[in-house]
Amino acid sequence: MYLKRFSPYFKFLKPVRVQFALGLLAGIVYAASSGFGLPLVIKYLVPLVTEPEGPTGWKLLGILAMVPIVFVFRALGSFANAYLMAYTGMHVLEQIRRMVFEHIQSLPLAFFGRNKVGDLMSRVMGDTSQLQGAIVKVVDSLIKEPATLISAAAYLVYLSTKENDISFVLIALATVPACVLPVKAIGTRILKKAGKAQKQAGELNHVLNENLSATREVRAYNLEARESERFGKACRNFLEKSLKVVKYDKALTPLIEVVTSFAIVIALYVAVVNEVDEGALASILAALYMCYQPVKKLGSVSNTIRKAEASLDRLEFVLHTVDTVPETTAPQSLGSVKGQISMQRVQFKYTDDSVVLDDIQVDIAAGEIVALVGPSGAGKTTFANLVPRFYDVTEGSIRIDGIDVRDVLKSELRSHIALVSQEALLFSDSIANNIRIGKPDASLEEIKIAAEMANAHEFIEALDQGYETEVGERGSRLSGGQRQRISIARAFLKNAPIIILDEPTSALDAESEHQIQAALEKLSKGRTVLIIAHRFSTIKHADRILVFDAGKIVASGSHAELYPSSELYRSLYDKQAQRQ
Numbered sequence: 001m002y003l004k005r006f007s008p009y010f011k012f013l014k015p016v017r018v019q020f021a022l023g024l025l026a027g028i029v030y031a032a033s034s035g036f037g038l039p040l041v042i043k044y045l046v047p048l049v050t051e052p053e054g055p056t057g058w059k060l061l062g063i064l065a066m067v068p069i070v071f072v073f074r075a076l077g078s079f080a081n082a083y084l085m086a087y088t089g090m091h092v093l094e095q096i097r098r099m100v101f102e103h104i105q106s107l108p109l110a111f112f113g114r115n116k117v118g119d120l121m122s123r124v125m126g127d128t129s130q131l132q133g134a135i136v137k138v139v140d141s142l143i144k145e146p147a148t149l150i151s152a153a154a155y156l157v158y159l160s161t162k163e164n165d166i167s168f169v170l171i172a173l174a175t176v177p178a179c180v181l182p183v184k185a186i187g188t189r190i191l192k193k194a195g196k197a198q199k200q201a202g203e204l205n206h207v208l209n210e211n212l213s214a215t216r217e218v219r220a221y222n223l224e225a226r227e228s229e230r231f232g233k234a235c236r237n238f239l240e241k242s243l244k245v246v247k248y249d250k251a252l253t254p255l256i257e258v259v260t261s262f263a264i265v266i267a268l269y270v271a272v273v274n275e276v277d278e279g280a281l282a283s284i285l286a287a288l289y290m291c292y293q294p295v296k297k298l299g300s301v302s303n304t305i306r307k308a309e310a311s312l313d314r315l316e317f318v319l320h321t322v323d324t325v326p327e328t329t330a331p332q333s334l335g336s337v338k339g340q341i342s343m344q345r346v347q348f349k350y351t352d353d354s355v356v357l358d359d360i361q362v363d364i365a366a367g368e369i370v371a372l373v374g375p376s377g378a379g380k381t382t383f384a385n386l387v388p389r390f391y392d393v394t395e396g397s398i399r400i401d402g403i404d405v406r407d408v409l410k411s412e413l414r415s416h417i418a419l420v421s422q423e424a425l426l427f428s429d430s431i432a433n434n435i436r437i438g439k440p441d442a443s444l445e446e447i448k449i450a451a452e453m454a455n456a457h458e459f460i461e462a463l464d465q466g467y468e469t470e471v472g473e474r475g476s477r478l479s480g481g482q483r484q485r486i487s488i489a490r491a492f493l494k495n496a497p498i499i500i501l502d503e504p505t506s507a508l509d510a511e512s513e514h515q516i517q518a519a520l521e522k523l524s525k526g527r528t529v530l531i532i533a534h535r536f537s538t539i540k541h542a543d544r545i546l547v548f549d550a551g552k553i554v555a556s557g558s559h560a561e562l563y564p565s566s567e568l569y570r571s572l573y574d575k576q577a578q579r580q
Protein backbone atom coordinates (compact mmCIF):
# COMPACT_ATOMS: atom_id res chain seq x y z
CA MET A 1 0.00 0.00 0.00
CA TYR A 2 0.98 3.63 -0.28
CA LEU A 3 2.96 3.53 2.99
CA LYS A 4 5.71 1.92 0.94
CA ARG A 5 6.51 5.35 -0.46
CA PHE A 6 7.61 6.44 3.02
CA SER A 7 9.57 3.36 4.02
CA PRO A 8 13.01 4.76 3.01
CA TYR A 9 12.44 7.58 5.50
CA PHE A 10 11.56 5.42 8.49
CA LYS A 11 15.29 5.05 9.05
CA PHE A 12 15.19 8.48 10.66
CA LEU A 13 13.35 6.94 13.59
CA LYS A 14 16.41 4.86 14.43
CA PRO A 15 18.27 7.36 16.65
CA VAL A 16 15.13 7.90 18.72
CA ARG A 17 13.92 4.32 18.68
CA VAL A 18 13.80 3.99 22.50
CA GLN A 19 11.58 7.05 22.92
CA PHE A 20 9.59 5.92 19.94
CA ALA A 21 9.03 2.42 21.35
CA LEU A 22 8.04 3.87 24.74
CA GLY A 23 5.67 6.22 22.95
CA LEU A 24 4.05 3.27 21.18
CA LEU A 25 3.79 1.37 24.44
CA ALA A 26 2.11 4.37 26.03
CA GLY A 27 -0.24 4.38 23.03
CA ILE A 28 -1.15 0.75 23.73
CA VAL A 29 -1.83 1.56 27.41
CA TYR A 30 -4.08 4.39 26.25
CA ALA A 31 -5.78 2.13 23.71
CA ALA A 32 -6.43 -0.69 26.18
CA SER A 33 -7.81 1.61 28.87
CA SER A 34 -10.05 3.32 26.29
CA GLY A 35 -11.22 0.32 24.29
CA PHE A 36 -11.52 -2.26 27.06
CA GLY A 37 -11.30 -0.37 30.37
CA LEU A 38 -13.97 2.26 29.80
CA PRO A 39 -16.77 -0.05 28.55
CA LEU A 40 -15.95 -2.46 31.39
CA VAL A 41 -16.25 0.32 33.98
CA ILE A 42 -19.55 1.42 32.45
CA LYS A 43 -20.88 -2.14 32.61
CA TYR A 44 -20.36 -2.16 36.40
CA LEU A 45 -21.32 1.47 37.03
CA VAL A 46 -24.72 1.59 35.34
CA PRO A 47 -26.32 -1.10 37.58
CA LEU A 48 -25.27 0.97 40.63
CA VAL A 49 -27.84 3.55 39.52
CA THR A 50 -30.48 1.33 37.95
CA GLU A 51 -30.55 -1.45 40.55
CA PRO A 52 -31.70 -0.39 44.06
CA GLU A 53 -30.18 -3.47 45.73
CA GLY A 54 -26.66 -2.92 44.44
CA PRO A 55 -23.34 -3.74 46.07
CA THR A 56 -22.23 -1.96 49.25
CA GLY A 57 -19.12 -1.55 51.38
CA TRP A 58 -15.73 -2.65 49.91
CA LYS A 59 -17.37 -4.00 46.78
CA LEU A 60 -18.95 -0.58 46.06
CA LEU A 61 -15.65 1.16 46.78
CA GLY A 62 -13.85 -1.30 44.51
CA ILE A 63 -16.24 -0.59 41.60
CA LEU A 64 -15.99 3.18 42.14
CA ALA A 65 -12.20 3.03 42.36
CA MET A 66 -12.12 1.52 38.87
CA VAL A 67 -13.12 4.91 37.43
CA PRO A 68 -10.07 6.94 38.52
CA ILE A 69 -7.76 3.97 37.91
CA VAL A 70 -8.88 3.61 34.28
CA PHE A 71 -8.73 7.37 33.74
CA VAL A 72 -5.27 7.69 35.32
CA PHE A 73 -3.94 4.95 33.01
CA ARG A 74 -5.66 6.55 30.05
CA ALA A 75 -4.32 10.02 30.93
CA LEU A 76 -0.76 8.79 31.53
CA GLY A 77 -0.84 6.78 28.32
CA SER A 78 -2.23 9.72 26.39
CA PHE A 79 0.34 12.22 27.76
CA ALA A 80 3.38 9.96 27.41
CA ASN A 81 2.26 8.96 23.94
CA ALA A 82 1.70 12.53 22.75
CA TYR A 83 4.92 13.85 24.29
CA LEU A 84 7.17 11.03 23.09
CA MET A 85 5.68 11.15 19.61
CA ALA A 86 6.28 14.90 19.43
CA TYR A 87 9.83 14.26 20.69
CA THR A 88 10.55 11.69 18.01
CA GLY A 89 8.76 13.81 15.41
CA MET A 90 10.96 16.82 16.04
CA HIS A 91 14.09 14.69 15.83
CA VAL A 92 12.89 13.18 12.58
CA LEU A 93 12.16 16.63 11.19
CA GLU A 94 15.63 17.83 12.10
CA GLN A 95 17.25 14.94 10.26
CA ILE A 96 15.06 15.25 7.18
CA ARG A 97 15.74 18.98 6.93
CA ARG A 98 19.45 18.42 7.30
CA MET A 99 19.41 15.71 4.65
CA VAL A 100 17.60 17.96 2.17
CA PHE A 101 19.87 20.90 3.01
CA GLU A 102 23.02 18.80 2.61
CA HIS A 103 21.76 17.53 -0.71
CA ILE A 104 21.09 21.09 -1.84
CA GLN A 105 24.72 21.93 -0.99
CA SER A 106 25.87 19.24 -3.38
CA LEU A 107 23.74 20.45 -6.28
CA PRO A 108 25.35 22.32 -9.17
CA LEU A 109 24.71 25.98 -9.97
CA ALA A 110 22.55 24.96 -12.91
CA PHE A 111 19.92 23.66 -10.46
CA PHE A 112 19.58 27.09 -8.87
CA GLY A 113 19.24 28.71 -12.25
CA ARG A 114 16.19 26.53 -12.87
CA ASN A 115 14.50 26.70 -9.45
CA LYS A 116 13.26 29.63 -7.44
CA VAL A 117 14.85 30.29 -4.07
CA GLY A 118 11.50 30.92 -2.36
CA ASP A 119 10.13 27.64 -3.62
CA LEU A 120 13.22 25.77 -2.41
CA MET A 121 12.81 27.37 1.01
CA SER A 122 9.22 26.22 1.09
CA ARG A 123 10.35 22.69 0.23
CA VAL A 124 13.00 22.68 2.98
CA MET A 125 10.68 24.11 5.64
CA GLY A 126 7.05 23.35 4.73
CA ASP A 127 7.31 20.04 2.94
CA THR A 128 9.71 18.49 5.43
CA SER A 129 7.29 19.47 8.16
CA GLN A 130 4.41 17.72 6.37
CA LEU A 131 6.54 14.63 5.94
CA GLN A 132 7.54 14.59 9.58
CA GLY A 133 3.90 14.94 10.63
CA ALA A 134 3.01 12.02 8.44
CA ILE A 135 5.77 9.67 9.56
CA VAL A 136 5.04 10.17 13.25
CA LYS A 137 1.27 10.35 13.00
CA VAL A 138 1.11 7.35 10.73
CA VAL A 139 3.36 5.10 12.75
CA ASP A 140 1.74 6.20 15.99
CA SER A 141 -1.83 5.83 14.75
CA LEU A 142 -1.14 2.56 13.05
CA ILE A 143 -0.49 1.07 16.50
CA LYS A 144 -2.72 3.11 18.77
CA GLU A 145 -5.89 3.16 16.72
CA PRO A 146 -5.97 -0.52 15.71
CA ALA A 147 -5.06 -1.35 19.34
CA THR A 148 -8.08 0.64 20.53
CA LEU A 149 -10.24 -1.04 17.92
CA ILE A 150 -8.97 -4.49 18.91
CA SER A 151 -9.46 -3.72 22.63
CA ALA A 152 -13.01 -2.57 22.02
CA ALA A 153 -13.69 -5.56 19.79
CA ALA A 154 -12.14 -7.80 22.44
CA TYR A 155 -14.51 -6.31 24.96
CA LEU A 156 -17.46 -7.01 22.68
CA VAL A 157 -16.28 -10.59 22.29
CA TYR A 158 -15.89 -10.87 26.06
CA LEU A 159 -19.39 -9.49 26.55
CA SER A 160 -20.91 -11.67 23.88
CA THR A 161 -19.49 -14.78 25.57
CA LYS A 162 -21.06 -13.63 28.83
CA GLU A 163 -24.37 -12.79 27.16
CA ASN A 164 -24.20 -15.84 24.88
CA ASP A 165 -24.72 -13.72 21.76
CA ILE A 166 -22.04 -12.95 19.18
CA SER A 167 -24.20 -10.83 16.84
CA PHE A 168 -23.03 -7.41 18.20
CA VAL A 169 -19.47 -8.23 17.36
CA LEU A 170 -20.28 -9.35 13.85
CA ILE A 171 -22.38 -6.27 13.13
CA ALA A 172 -19.89 -3.87 14.65
CA LEU A 173 -17.04 -5.34 12.66
CA ALA A 174 -19.04 -5.71 9.42
CA THR A 175 -19.36 -1.92 9.13
CA VAL A 176 -15.60 -1.29 9.12
CA PRO A 177 -15.18 -2.05 5.38
CA ALA A 178 -18.08 0.32 4.63
CA CYS A 179 -16.10 3.13 6.27
CA VAL A 180 -13.14 2.49 4.01
CA LEU A 181 -15.05 3.66 0.91
CA PRO A 182 -15.24 7.36 1.86
CA VAL A 183 -11.62 7.17 3.09
CA LYS A 184 -10.45 5.95 -0.30
CA ALA A 185 -12.53 8.35 -2.37
CA ILE A 186 -11.48 11.38 -0.38
CA GLY A 187 -7.83 10.32 -0.17
CA THR A 188 -7.38 10.41 -3.95
CA ARG A 189 -8.74 13.94 -4.13
CA ILE A 190 -6.61 15.10 -1.21
CA LEU A 191 -3.42 13.90 -2.90
CA LYS A 192 -4.15 16.01 -5.96
CA LYS A 193 -5.29 19.10 -4.05
CA ALA A 194 -2.46 18.96 -1.51
CA GLY A 195 0.14 18.92 -4.28
CA LYS A 196 -1.38 22.08 -5.72
CA ALA A 197 -1.56 23.76 -2.30
CA GLN A 198 2.09 23.02 -1.54
CA LYS A 199 3.12 24.32 -4.92
CA GLN A 200 1.23 27.50 -4.17
CA ALA A 201 2.98 27.74 -0.79
CA GLY A 202 6.26 27.65 -2.71
CA GLU A 203 5.05 30.43 -5.00
CA LEU A 204 4.02 32.54 -2.00
CA ASN A 205 7.46 32.07 -0.47
CA HIS A 206 9.07 32.98 -3.75
CA VAL A 207 7.19 36.29 -3.99
CA LEU A 208 8.07 37.12 -0.38
CA ASN A 209 11.72 36.19 -0.82
CA GLU A 210 12.07 38.16 -4.04
CA ASN A 211 10.48 41.20 -2.43
CA LEU A 212 12.66 41.08 0.68
CA SER A 213 15.80 40.67 -1.41
CA ALA A 214 15.00 43.74 -3.49
CA THR A 215 13.87 46.22 -0.86
CA ARG A 216 15.87 49.05 -2.43
CA GLU A 217 14.62 48.47 -5.97
CA VAL A 218 11.02 48.25 -4.77
CA ARG A 219 11.26 51.68 -3.17
CA ALA A 220 13.34 53.26 -5.91
CA TYR A 221 10.86 52.24 -8.61
CA ASN A 222 7.71 52.78 -6.52
CA LEU A 223 6.80 49.12 -6.82
CA GLU A 224 5.12 48.88 -3.40
CA ALA A 225 1.58 48.68 -4.75
CA ARG A 226 2.53 46.26 -7.52
CA GLU A 227 4.36 44.05 -5.02
CA SER A 228 1.44 44.11 -2.57
CA GLU A 229 -0.88 43.10 -5.37
CA ARG A 230 1.47 40.28 -6.44
CA PHE A 231 1.72 39.04 -2.86
CA GLY A 232 -2.04 39.40 -2.37
CA LYS A 233 -2.67 37.32 -5.49
CA ALA A 234 -0.27 34.61 -4.32
CA CYS A 235 -1.95 34.64 -0.88
CA ARG A 236 -5.37 34.28 -2.43
CA ASN A 237 -4.26 31.42 -4.68
CA PHE A 238 -2.72 29.67 -1.69
CA LEU A 239 -5.90 30.19 0.33
CA GLU A 240 -8.11 28.80 -2.44
CA LYS A 241 -5.93 25.75 -3.02
CA SER A 242 -5.58 25.11 0.74
CA LEU A 243 -9.31 25.43 1.33
CA LYS A 244 -9.92 22.64 -1.18
CA VAL A 245 -7.68 20.38 0.90
CA VAL A 246 -9.48 21.43 4.08
CA LYS A 247 -12.86 20.75 2.48
CA TYR A 248 -12.04 17.14 1.68
CA ASP A 249 -10.11 16.66 4.89
CA LYS A 250 -12.99 17.81 7.04
CA ALA A 251 -15.68 15.98 5.05
CA LEU A 252 -14.25 12.61 5.95
CA THR A 253 -15.16 12.41 9.65
CA PRO A 254 -18.83 13.38 9.20
CA LEU A 255 -19.14 10.89 6.35
CA ILE A 256 -17.76 8.07 8.46
CA GLU A 257 -20.02 9.08 11.34
CA VAL A 258 -23.11 8.83 9.15
CA VAL A 259 -22.07 5.38 7.97
CA THR A 260 -21.40 4.22 11.54
CA SER A 261 -24.65 5.64 12.93
CA PHE A 262 -26.54 3.12 10.81
CA ALA A 263 -24.34 0.34 12.10
CA ILE A 264 -24.80 1.38 15.72
CA VAL A 265 -28.60 1.40 15.33
CA ILE A 266 -28.55 -2.11 13.91
CA ALA A 267 -26.23 -3.38 16.65
CA LEU A 268 -28.43 -1.80 19.33
CA TYR A 269 -31.54 -3.27 17.76
CA VAL A 270 -30.02 -6.73 17.97
CA ALA A 271 -29.01 -6.08 21.59
CA VAL A 272 -32.49 -4.85 22.57
CA VAL A 273 -34.22 -7.78 20.84
CA ASN A 274 -31.96 -10.12 22.78
CA GLU A 275 -32.97 -8.33 26.00
CA VAL A 276 -29.51 -7.50 27.33
CA ASP A 277 -29.51 -5.56 30.62
CA GLU A 278 -28.91 -1.76 30.96
CA GLY A 279 -25.28 -2.11 32.09
CA ALA A 280 -24.41 -4.33 29.17
CA LEU A 281 -26.35 -2.08 26.78
CA ALA A 282 -24.50 1.06 27.91
CA SER A 283 -21.19 -0.73 27.71
CA ILE A 284 -22.00 -1.97 24.18
CA LEU A 285 -22.61 1.64 23.19
CA ALA A 286 -19.29 2.68 24.71
CA ALA A 287 -17.44 -0.21 23.05
CA LEU A 288 -19.00 0.56 19.66
CA TYR A 289 -18.01 4.18 20.06
CA MET A 290 -14.49 3.01 20.81
CA CYS A 291 -14.60 0.82 17.69
CA TYR A 292 -15.52 3.61 15.29
CA GLN A 293 -13.32 6.26 16.81
CA PRO A 294 -10.15 4.54 15.52
CA VAL A 295 -11.71 4.05 12.09
CA LYS A 296 -12.36 7.79 11.95
CA LYS A 297 -8.83 8.54 13.11
CA LEU A 298 -7.36 6.12 10.58
CA GLY A 299 -9.32 7.98 7.93
CA SER A 300 -7.69 11.22 8.99
CA VAL A 301 -4.32 9.44 8.99
CA SER A 302 -5.01 8.43 5.42
CA ASN A 303 -5.54 12.11 4.58
CA THR A 304 -2.30 13.02 6.33
CA ILE A 305 -0.51 10.39 4.28
CA ARG A 306 -1.94 11.81 1.09
CA LYS A 307 -0.88 15.34 2.00
CA ALA A 308 2.58 14.09 2.96
CA GLU A 309 2.80 12.16 -0.29
CA ALA A 310 2.33 15.42 -2.17
CA SER A 311 5.11 16.95 -0.06
CA LEU A 312 7.30 13.92 -0.61
CA ASP A 313 6.96 14.38 -4.36
CA ARG A 314 8.27 17.92 -3.96
CA LEU A 315 11.11 16.86 -1.66
CA GLU A 316 12.11 13.97 -3.85
CA PHE A 317 12.28 16.34 -6.78
CA VAL A 318 15.18 17.94 -4.88
CA LEU A 319 16.61 14.73 -3.42
CA HIS A 320 16.55 12.87 -6.72
CA THR A 321 18.11 15.71 -8.69
CA VAL A 322 21.38 14.27 -9.81
CA ASP A 323 24.54 16.28 -9.78
CA THR A 324 25.19 17.33 -13.37
CA VAL A 325 28.77 18.00 -12.31
CA PRO A 326 29.52 14.51 -11.00
CA GLU A 327 32.47 13.61 -8.81
CA THR A 328 35.05 11.34 -10.40
CA THR A 329 35.35 7.80 -9.08
CA ALA A 330 39.09 7.62 -9.77
CA PRO A 331 40.42 11.01 -8.67
CA GLN A 332 43.83 12.28 -9.66
CA SER A 333 45.69 14.75 -7.51
CA LEU A 334 46.77 18.10 -8.90
CA GLY A 335 49.63 18.21 -6.41
CA SER A 336 51.20 21.63 -6.12
CA VAL A 337 49.53 23.57 -8.89
CA LYS A 338 51.50 25.80 -11.26
CA GLY A 339 48.34 27.20 -12.81
CA GLN A 340 48.51 26.37 -16.49
CA ILE A 341 45.01 26.22 -17.99
CA SER A 342 44.26 24.64 -21.33
CA MET A 343 40.87 24.49 -23.05
CA GLN A 344 40.52 22.09 -25.97
CA ARG A 345 37.55 22.36 -28.39
CA VAL A 346 35.26 23.42 -25.58
CA GLN A 347 31.56 23.70 -26.23
CA PHE A 348 28.99 24.61 -23.59
CA LYS A 349 25.19 24.79 -23.46
CA TYR A 350 23.03 25.76 -20.46
CA THR A 351 20.03 24.17 -22.14
CA ASP A 352 19.82 21.79 -25.04
CA ASP A 353 18.81 24.36 -27.59
CA SER A 354 21.44 27.10 -27.41
CA VAL A 355 25.21 26.89 -27.65
CA VAL A 356 26.71 29.52 -25.32
CA LEU A 357 30.40 28.72 -25.90
CA ASP A 358 31.57 27.13 -29.11
CA ASP A 359 34.90 25.67 -30.17
CA ILE A 360 36.97 27.43 -27.52
CA GLN A 361 40.63 26.62 -27.94
CA VAL A 362 43.00 28.43 -25.63
CA ASP A 363 46.18 27.82 -23.62
CA ILE A 364 46.87 30.04 -20.64
CA ALA A 365 50.37 29.83 -19.19
CA ALA A 366 51.03 29.56 -15.46
CA GLY A 367 51.23 33.05 -13.98
CA GLU A 368 49.61 34.69 -17.01
CA ILE A 369 47.06 37.48 -16.46
CA VAL A 370 44.29 37.17 -18.99
CA ALA A 371 41.48 39.67 -19.45
CA LEU A 372 38.19 38.52 -20.98
CA VAL A 373 36.34 41.23 -22.90
CA GLY A 374 33.37 41.27 -25.21
CA PRO A 375 29.80 42.52 -25.48
CA SER A 376 27.29 41.66 -22.78
CA GLY A 377 26.14 38.06 -23.07
CA ALA A 378 29.17 37.03 -25.16
CA GLY A 379 30.04 34.23 -22.71
CA LYS A 380 32.86 35.67 -20.54
CA THR A 381 31.35 34.69 -17.17
CA THR A 382 30.39 31.28 -18.49
CA PHE A 383 33.95 30.73 -19.70
CA ALA A 384 35.37 31.56 -16.26
CA ASN A 385 32.73 29.42 -14.48
CA LEU A 386 33.88 26.31 -16.32
CA VAL A 387 37.35 26.32 -14.71
CA PRO A 388 36.19 25.58 -11.10
CA ARG A 389 33.53 23.25 -12.59
CA PHE A 390 30.52 25.33 -11.60
CA TYR A 391 29.33 23.77 -14.84
CA ASP A 392 30.85 21.02 -16.96
CA VAL A 393 31.71 21.44 -20.61
CA THR A 394 29.28 19.74 -22.98
CA GLU A 395 32.11 18.94 -25.39
CA GLY A 396 35.89 19.14 -25.27
CA SER A 397 37.98 19.40 -22.13
CA ILE A 398 39.62 21.77 -19.67
CA ARG A 399 42.98 20.85 -18.18
CA ILE A 400 44.93 22.37 -15.34
CA ASP A 401 48.65 21.52 -15.46
CA GLY A 402 47.68 18.85 -17.97
CA ILE A 403 45.03 17.12 -15.82
CA ASP A 404 41.39 17.15 -16.90
CA VAL A 405 39.38 19.05 -14.25
CA ARG A 406 36.76 16.26 -14.33
CA ASP A 407 39.39 13.83 -13.03
CA VAL A 408 40.05 15.87 -9.89
CA LEU A 409 37.87 15.96 -6.76
CA LYS A 410 35.82 19.14 -6.84
CA SER A 411 36.97 20.11 -3.37
CA GLU A 412 40.63 19.80 -4.38
CA LEU A 413 40.13 21.64 -7.65
CA ARG A 414 38.33 24.52 -5.94
CA SER A 415 40.94 24.72 -3.20
CA HIS A 416 43.39 25.90 -5.88
CA ILE A 417 41.11 28.62 -7.22
CA ALA A 418 40.15 31.89 -5.53
CA LEU A 419 37.12 33.79 -6.70
CA VAL A 420 36.58 37.50 -6.29
CA SER A 421 33.01 38.17 -7.38
CA GLN A 422 31.50 41.23 -8.92
CA GLU A 423 29.25 41.68 -5.89
CA ALA A 424 31.33 40.80 -2.84
CA LEU A 425 29.03 38.65 -0.74
CA LEU A 426 29.70 38.48 2.97
CA PHE A 427 28.08 36.24 5.58
CA SER A 428 26.39 37.79 8.62
CA ASP A 429 29.40 37.24 10.86
CA SER A 430 32.44 39.19 12.07
CA ILE A 431 34.94 40.67 9.62
CA ALA A 432 37.62 38.29 10.89
CA ASN A 433 35.43 35.24 10.24
CA ASN A 434 34.47 36.55 6.83
CA ILE A 435 38.13 36.75 5.84
CA ARG A 436 38.87 33.41 7.53
CA ILE A 437 36.66 31.69 4.93
CA GLY A 438 39.77 31.79 2.72
CA LYS A 439 41.64 29.55 5.20
CA PRO A 440 39.54 28.17 8.06
CA ASP A 441 42.50 27.56 10.41
CA ALA A 442 44.12 30.96 9.88
CA SER A 443 45.35 32.87 12.93
CA LEU A 444 44.29 36.47 13.56
CA GLU A 445 47.82 37.50 12.59
CA GLU A 446 47.46 35.86 9.16
CA ILE A 447 44.05 37.48 8.74
CA LYS A 448 45.52 40.91 9.47
CA ILE A 449 48.34 40.38 6.98
CA ALA A 450 45.80 39.38 4.31
CA ALA A 451 43.71 42.46 5.14
CA GLU A 452 46.78 44.67 4.85
CA MET A 453 47.59 43.22 1.44
CA ALA A 454 43.98 43.92 0.41
CA ASN A 455 44.20 47.54 1.64
CA ALA A 456 41.46 46.75 4.15
CA HIS A 457 43.39 46.73 7.43
CA GLU A 458 43.19 50.48 7.96
CA PHE A 459 39.44 50.82 7.66
CA ILE A 460 38.87 47.69 9.72
CA GLU A 461 41.04 49.00 12.57
CA ALA A 462 39.12 52.28 12.47
CA LEU A 463 35.84 50.47 13.24
CA ASP A 464 34.78 50.36 16.92
CA GLN A 465 35.03 46.61 17.16
CA GLY A 466 37.86 46.23 14.66
CA TYR A 467 38.08 42.71 13.26
CA GLU A 468 35.21 41.60 15.50
CA THR A 469 32.76 44.00 13.85
CA GLU A 470 29.62 42.21 12.69
CA VAL A 471 29.03 43.01 9.03
CA GLY A 472 25.23 42.54 9.00
CA GLU A 473 23.18 40.50 6.56
CA ARG A 474 25.13 40.07 3.31
CA GLY A 475 27.61 42.63 4.65
CA SER A 476 25.03 45.42 4.58
CA ARG A 477 26.80 47.49 7.27
CA LEU A 478 29.83 48.03 5.03
CA SER A 479 30.23 50.02 1.83
CA GLY A 480 30.54 48.28 -1.54
CA GLY A 481 34.25 49.09 -1.73
CA GLN A 482 34.87 47.81 1.81
CA ARG A 483 33.06 44.58 1.07
CA GLN A 484 35.12 44.16 -2.06
CA ARG A 485 38.38 44.61 -0.14
CA ILE A 486 37.30 42.04 2.43
CA SER A 487 36.62 39.58 -0.33
CA ILE A 488 40.07 40.33 -1.79
CA ALA A 489 41.58 39.71 1.67
CA ARG A 490 39.84 36.33 1.61
CA ALA A 491 41.53 35.56 -1.69
CA PHE A 492 44.92 36.62 -0.32
CA LEU A 493 44.46 34.33 2.65
CA LYS A 494 43.47 31.45 0.40
CA ASN A 495 46.72 31.93 -1.49
CA ALA A 496 45.45 29.97 -4.50
CA PRO A 497 47.54 29.74 -7.68
CA ILE A 498 44.54 30.54 -9.91
CA ILE A 499 42.36 33.61 -9.46
CA ILE A 500 39.06 34.39 -11.12
CA LEU A 501 38.24 38.00 -10.89
CA ASP A 502 34.82 39.26 -11.83
CA GLU A 503 35.37 42.97 -12.05
CA PRO A 504 32.88 45.13 -10.17
CA THR A 505 30.55 46.91 -12.59
CA SER A 506 29.10 49.37 -10.13
CA ALA A 507 31.03 52.60 -10.06
CA LEU A 508 33.13 52.90 -6.94
CA ASP A 509 34.46 56.25 -5.80
CA ALA A 510 37.92 57.09 -7.13
CA GLU A 511 39.69 56.42 -3.82
CA SER A 512 37.98 53.07 -3.31
CA GLU A 513 38.62 52.04 -6.88
CA HIS A 514 42.27 52.99 -6.60
CA GLN A 515 42.68 50.93 -3.41
CA ILE A 516 40.90 47.94 -4.92
CA GLN A 517 42.88 48.19 -8.12
CA ALA A 518 46.17 48.32 -6.18
CA ALA A 519 45.11 45.33 -4.05
CA LEU A 520 44.13 43.33 -7.11
CA GLU A 521 47.46 44.02 -8.76
CA LYS A 522 49.25 42.72 -5.69
CA LEU A 523 46.94 39.70 -5.60
CA SER A 524 47.61 38.91 -9.26
CA LYS A 525 51.39 38.70 -8.91
CA GLY A 526 52.78 35.23 -9.63
CA ARG A 527 49.31 33.71 -10.19
CA THR A 528 47.24 32.74 -13.18
CA VAL A 529 44.44 35.28 -13.34
CA LEU A 530 41.25 35.40 -15.40
CA ILE A 531 39.70 38.86 -15.25
CA ILE A 532 36.16 39.26 -16.51
CA ALA A 533 36.68 42.85 -17.57
CA HIS A 534 33.51 44.88 -17.57
CA ARG A 535 35.49 48.10 -17.49
CA PHE A 536 38.72 48.41 -19.36
CA SER A 537 40.76 50.07 -16.63
CA THR A 538 42.30 46.73 -15.61
CA ILE A 539 43.19 45.67 -19.11
CA LYS A 540 46.48 47.46 -19.19
CA HIS A 541 47.88 45.10 -16.56
CA ALA A 542 46.83 42.01 -18.47
CA ASP A 543 49.41 39.95 -20.35
CA ARG A 544 46.78 38.97 -22.87
CA ILE A 545 43.24 39.94 -23.81
CA LEU A 546 40.71 37.44 -25.15
CA VAL A 547 37.89 39.03 -27.14
CA PHE A 548 34.59 37.14 -26.94
CA ASP A 549 31.70 37.51 -29.33
CA ALA A 550 28.59 35.31 -29.40
CA GLY A 551 30.29 32.44 -27.58
CA LYS A 552 33.53 32.42 -29.58
CA ILE A 553 36.98 33.86 -29.00
CA VAL A 554 37.30 36.12 -32.01
CA ALA A 555 40.64 37.75 -31.20
CA SER A 556 43.51 37.37 -28.78
CA GLY A 557 46.55 39.52 -28.00
CA SER A 558 47.79 42.60 -26.19
CA HIS A 559 46.03 45.95 -26.31
CA ALA A 560 48.65 47.25 -28.73
CA GLU A 561 48.06 44.28 -31.04
CA LEU A 562 44.28 44.22 -30.80
CA TYR A 563 43.43 47.87 -31.12
CA PRO A 564 44.50 48.13 -34.75
CA SER A 565 43.56 44.57 -35.74
CA SER A 566 40.18 43.82 -34.07
CA GLU A 567 37.25 45.99 -35.05
CA LEU A 568 35.11 44.66 -32.18
CA TYR A 569 37.83 45.31 -29.61
CA ARG A 570 38.43 48.81 -30.94
CA SER A 571 34.77 49.72 -30.81
CA LEU A 572 34.37 48.31 -27.26
CA TYR A 573 37.48 50.14 -26.11
CA ASP A 574 36.48 53.43 -27.71
CA LYS A 575 33.02 53.26 -26.19
CA GLN A 576 34.57 52.78 -22.75
CA ALA A 577 37.04 55.62 -23.33
CA GLN A 578 34.20 57.96 -24.29
CA ARG A 579 32.36 57.13 -21.08
CA GLN A 580 35.34 57.96 -18.90
Ligand SMILES: Nc1ncnc2c1ncn2[C@@H]1O[C@H](COP(=O)(O)OP(=O)(O)OP(=O)(O)O)[C@@H](O)[C@H]1O
Binding pocket: 110, 113, 350, 351, 356, 374, 375, 376, 377, 378, 379, 380, 381, 382, 383, 534
Ligand atom coordinates in the same frame (compact mmCIF):
# COMPACT_ATOMS: atom_id res chain seq x y z
N1 LIG B 1 22.18 30.15 -15.79
C1 LIG B 1 21.96 30.36 -17.09
N2 LIG B 1 21.02 29.64 -17.72
C2 LIG B 1 20.78 29.81 -19.04
N3 LIG B 1 21.44 30.70 -19.81
C3 LIG B 1 22.37 31.46 -19.23
C4 LIG B 1 22.68 31.33 -17.84
N4 LIG B 1 23.67 32.22 -17.56
C5 LIG B 1 23.96 32.87 -18.71
N5 LIG B 1 23.19 32.42 -19.72
C6 LIG B 1 23.24 32.86 -21.13
O1 LIG B 1 24.53 32.57 -21.63
C7 LIG B 1 25.03 33.62 -22.45
C8 LIG B 1 26.39 34.09 -21.93
O2 LIG B 1 26.23 34.66 -20.65
P1 LIG B 1 27.46 35.18 -19.79
O3 LIG B 1 26.94 35.56 -18.46
O4 LIG B 1 28.53 34.19 -19.85
O5 LIG B 1 27.87 36.48 -20.60
P2 LIG B 1 28.90 37.62 -20.24
O6 LIG B 1 29.75 37.79 -21.44
O7 LIG B 1 29.59 37.33 -18.96
O8 LIG B 1 27.93 38.87 -20.07
P3 LIG B 1 28.05 40.16 -19.13
O9 LIG B 1 29.20 40.94 -19.61
O10 LIG B 1 26.76 40.87 -19.40
O11 LIG B 1 28.18 39.67 -17.73
C9 LIG B 1 23.97 34.70 -22.42
O12 LIG B 1 23.22 34.60 -23.61
C10 LIG B 1 23.09 34.36 -21.24
O13 LIG B 1 21.76 34.71 -21.51
